Amino acid sequence: KQNKRMGSKFGIGSMSIVMTLLLSLAPKLEAELTTVQQAPNSDGSITFLVIGDWGRRGLYNQSQVALQMGRIGEKLDIDFVVSTGDNIYDNGMKSIDDPAFQLSFTNIYTSPSLQKPWYLVLGNHDYRGDVEAQLSPLLRSIDSRWICMRSFIVDAEIAELFFVDTTPFVDAYFLNPHGQYYDWRGVSPRESYLQTILTAN
Template structure:
């Protein structure tokens, strides 16, 4: 089974908040890493449990979370429940209406309306990002395709991808501050930002940015990739969420889990493993799809369900992975 890049351009990382201090964050900035999520101190180590599931029901309960802007580069997510549900999607910004794009769109419209938020891990617009807040791709590729503001009314917490860097990254930041169609649902305070979360009294912090200088494409350094991996391991990071490769994967390196979901609609393709950065492949599928994350902060349990589609757009099997931290 082919493995792909050990680290990707974009990610969100689940970690123990007590282990992620300001010095670590400074190092993370220095290597253009992704995001860090902090929770209460982790429980004893447990292996990833994989189970194949039947087609699941769409969520029926509305979100209990409220997302607001705090200080510069800071979001506040306040949830009445200690359970948070979000949908992760990556590499979805394909302009063409392909079978994969349509399948992911239809699935997202079934599963995402009652999620607390959508996590977009980059490559939001192909091939060269957007030129401005008035670029027609905003309307065609995002607002109209996903019914933003009509069929889908949840926040899209978004991170930049390498293709987004080929256009105006500032335009993606500015869109969230403007009055264009759907702008109130587009959440990107800056290229790097934090999300301070309270879930029924339990604290969690997210530090989100793109890893534009990391990965196996472009002008990248294996040394920097290894440096980032060392930081993640020493900071007791538990899980890393990302995209970039156009497929669906679950990888593991030591006690660090990698949930990768880059099958958002761009043409499916495999990647290349940089020297010295291999991780164990627990699951790999050359399919379109997205991931549903159910996080119980109080119980320190994460359940990740991969919703997947075949190359012709037909529905494929689902896979659920659970982790006790």
């Protein structure tokens, strides 16, 4: 019994230390990242859909999934959509004028319920193309829903959603890319970039 009690105390103590560290880091991380304000509903709630690995020019069931998203979005009366990356397959965008943007996004997610802000981060497939094009604010002149950044925060008052660019954390993409090209502009030198994300200035 004594060992069990000691183990419980140790577990609680360890958890407290971890939570303290996370809380101490939270305001520093927030200071590093751009914050986008997303107003909650009148009752203080937010409702959103999450999607990833989707930019297929309507193929591989993308159009069918988009149709179901529209139906669910209408039923739930969503406020926005979150994309976890791999927005344009197979190799990201070639330029700002790449038709893949409209063929994989604007022309696919046409349901009225999906005409809300889309908050997006990059995936590894996005890094295989012109990253600066996909991050460019000019895309919003084509489709105003598109809000894509490397790492940022969506502040919806009731909750803060942290979007973190995790692709540069994967060693294999740098050390053994298997013949794939990655657009590391804005990331190199990698160590400095990762340090910027993980620590506060």
